[in-house]
Amino acid sequence: MKKTFLHNLPAKIAAIPMIATVLIVFIGCTIWTVYYSFTNSRLLPTGKFVGFDQYERLFATSRWNISVTNLLTYGSMSLVLTLSLGFLLAVLMDQKIRFESAFRTIMLYPFALSFIVTGLVWQWIMNPTLGLQGTMRRLGWESFTFDWIANPRMVLFALLIAGLWQGVGFCMILMLAGLRGVDEEIWKAARVDGIPTWRTYISIVLPMMRGVLVTAVVLIGSGIVRLYDLVVALTNGGPGISSEVPAKYVINYMFGGGNIGQGLAAATMMLLTVLIIVIPWAYLEFGGKGRRT
């Protein structure tokens, strides 16, 4: 017993930070949050156990419901557009074009910038009086309207424009790597059979890139659930509460509202969402076949 403990002792000591992170942060803090989401904690997380009260209040709060609807709307548009634009651009980049590296550099640089910078630049461009709309009107196009950022019904599209600007390039890089990984022979065979190029992409190459696609979906999906900085910088949830998102709801209630229980319940809902995305993926990738990363 003692021998097994002392075996590899330096390695175990060196792994203490990792073990502590796993036990205290990833497991401990998560359980803590889920546990206290069932209490009536307000200013301090000490309240008594109240069952599902926080969740009932959460789903009775219009701000939360708007946040969730926004996330679903923004998320589905963002997922579909990021994937399809990423794939389209990757296919175009794969046509043995000139200046490939220049195009790639241009498409990926926004990804290097923080969401705060992204949000603020687009906030300026979409500024209704001095930005694109104002310029067009001063140039004589009086009816030109591009006020999405100030329009509660369109504000999610404003977020989408900025979000796509930041993320499409990276999706393109992933897809391009996937395309380049497809065996040349497949292309030759398809050409011999006289299958048109676009059909080869859709019905042969795309299914072969399943691994890359699934990875992209999981990455984009968990990124969408975390959407926070961009909203803070671009709209700060406005106009009104029309562009609120769950991640922002959590932070506002935890650190600004004196209502920690609500924040914790909302955080638990975020956790649940991510588990719904990640568990099936982890099962498919690593579960059945016993394959490791």
Next chain:
Amino acid sequence: MTGSEQSRNSADAVEPRGPRPKPFFTPKKIMIYSTLIFFSLYFLFPLYIMVVTSLKTMPEIRFGNIFALPGQINFDAWARAWTSACTGLTCQGLSPGFWNSVKITIPSTIVSIFIAAVNGYALVNWRFKGADFFFSVLIFGSFIPYQVMIYPLVIITRELGIFGSLQAVILIHTIFGMPILTLLFRNYFSALPQELFKAARVDGAGFWRIFFEIMLPMSLPIFVVAIILQVTGIWNDFLFGVIFAGTQNYPMTVQLNNIVNSAQGTPEYNVNMAATVLTGMVPLIIYFVSGKLFVRGVAAGAVKG
């Protein structure tokens, strides 16, 4: 022998060989390039607007057009953004934020990479019981939204007496950088030949000696990737800085957001854009200088989100 050599060698080869050279402007090519150029404009547009606006004067912005080049290159807004723009509490510009970001990024990068490198090394070469379990939970945990763990972490850092200090931010960046960096180093070390490690063991070298004298010198390439990943990631962070750093230590991203989004009086758009350019400068320089290594870094780090 290739076709061209053949035709040069044989005197009677007058017939053209190979595929007919395609004209450059085929409809397909026009379509491809116009689509790519259209998207390039979308990607470049904000950079252009950001730089151009920062060089204009306020009257020029108010009466002019957002696309127009500045009448006269004017760096006043840059100076204001750097030294005297108001970040909500004080009016010292972005420079304190820049130095805070430097003070956060350098130690966070060093500490997080060192710990992750040791983790990866222990996982590959000094396997112990339960190591795989901890590693799997670590990777799985990287998908948990930060919001789920952030409140208990505030309590923990408060109990440790470091909440609102640089140490707290360093700790948080080390924790959340650990999954992906550990994965990176684990994969790298497991690709190195095991014989090296075994030979050193036979010679009697221990855990740390092998790490410092054999593994570290051999892992320079992966260190560069990890550094790029961490420096850009930590520099661009907003959430951890705003919660854990404390008002005095707000990183540049937080101060930038305060300058633009909570400014009293008339907003100075040129100063705002200059501040935005300044904040984006560091990751952009890293991106342009490191080229393909940046792509490797972000591709590896995408899990971190």
